[in-house]
Amino acid sequence: MGEKHDTLSLGIDLGGTKILTAVANAQGKMLSRDHSITPAKEGQDVVVKSILESVGRALDQAHIAAADLAAIGLGAPGLSNPETGILFTSPNLPGWKNVPLRDIIEKELGRKAFLINDANAAAVGELYFGAGRGARDFIYITVSTGIGGGIIIDRKIYTGSAGMAGELGHMVIDDEGPQCNCGNKGCWETLASGTAxxxxxxxxxxxxxxxxxxRYxxxxxxxxxxxxxxxxAQAGDKLANELITRAAYYLGVGLANLVNIFNPEAIVIGGGLSNIGDMLLKPAFEEAKRRAFKQAYQAVRFARAELGRDSGVLGAAAFALDKIRATENTLEPNSE
Ligand SMILES: [Zn+2]
Structure with a gap:
């Protein structure tokens, strides 16, 4: 359809409640987008089937076949290793354990696939097409039911030695704090998320x-x-305002840690809770300012994420293109 020479990739954003699938080009333009419900309670096989059905609809909508794709990127919640393509566990996908998700998708669709943590995918989306476009080094956080993150260093996602880097929501803020899903206590997300x-x-x-x-x-x-x-809070409720101020305080404590550890150019903030806006973010930034090194704080720019719910799916698609290009480049000098 006139897009024949365009490099296309497929992004899949697998969440605990929804599956978002899109065909996108290298500029982040979506040729199609499919949204469906994750049947998480019905187990792994049914969820995989739903992913493939969603992919089928996204391909049809874009008038292409799987063979036209340069690569497939899959963002999934929980702990995974992008090198091995294995999803270890996920709090949002009950019963999943050490699932070779990348290989399953590759086998079903016949194209090279890449697995990445969902928040890391969102960070890559913001890097290429959103609030991180001009930055070399930045930290992405998504504050919603939990806190997820992604660390961008030198315009690349930092995934760590076992693929688990960027679990910013599990940095301990209060060693005697509330119990976290991860087994630890007082993690950032137990104090500053929507759930908290x-x-x-x-x-x-x-x-x-x-x-x-x-009343609400x-x-x-x-x-x-x-x-x-x-x-x-907006209607003037005292407790509601106190609770938001408290969450903002803890959000700021965590931000100060990130500023001091990474000295990033920017911290990009997304996720549902950030939609509260200034009421939450302003006091959080003030708390971060009180705690962080002055020079590091002055150097950081706080920005709101720009891609909303599409950050993950676009990021997964871009991550896959990046990886496939890297593979081709590393093969070049010593090709058989
Ligand atoms: Zn935790």
Whole structure:
């Protein structure tokens, strides 16, 4: 369709609740985009089948076949190794253990595939097509139900020796803090995520705090989420404002650590909770400023992520293109 000579890749963003699939070119232009639900409870085989169905629809929509793709990039939640293509475990995909996800996808679609952590994929998306475009070194964080991250050094995602780098949400902020899903205590995401905000609200209400938060959840304490707290805060609710200030404080503590460790050009912030905006971010940046080295803080630019929900799928597609090019380049000098 006139795009014949374009280099196309397929991005898959596998989440615990949704699967997003897109065919994109090297400039990040999407030729198609398919969105479906992840049947996580039905187990691995059903989820893999759903991925392949979504891929089929995305290819049809773009009027191409799998054979037209240069590569496939797959972003998945949880711990994985991009070198081996194995997804170790994922809190969002119950029952998955050491799944050779890359090889499964490669075999089914007959194209070279690459596996990457979902937050790392989002960081790559922002690197090429979003808020990280002009930066060499930056840190991406996504603050939603948890906190995910990606470390970009010299315009490359840093994945570590076993592929597990960038688990920024599990940096310990309070050694006696709340229990984390990972088994540790007081991780950043137990104090500064949407889940942390809701948990603290429920705790305070059960202790008898007076608040209007429940007005935004039909009176149901279990339905409390970040949006309800934000709405109550905007309407002037004292507890809701206190809770956001508390989350902002911990967000700032973690940001100060990142500023001091990486001295990055930028920290790009995405994820649902960041949509609270200034009410959360301004006090977080102030706390980071109080704690970080002055010169490092002055050198950092805080930016909001630009790609929204497409960062992961575009990043996965771009990561795959990057990898396939690197493979070709390394083969060149010594080709058989
Ligand atoms: Zn943790």
């Amino acid at each position: 905000l809701a948990r603290e609200a429920r705790h305070r209400i059960k202790e008898g705090a007076v608040t209007s938060i429940l 959840t039909d009176g149901n304490i279990e339905k409390i989420n970040a949006e309800a707290i934000q709405e109550a």
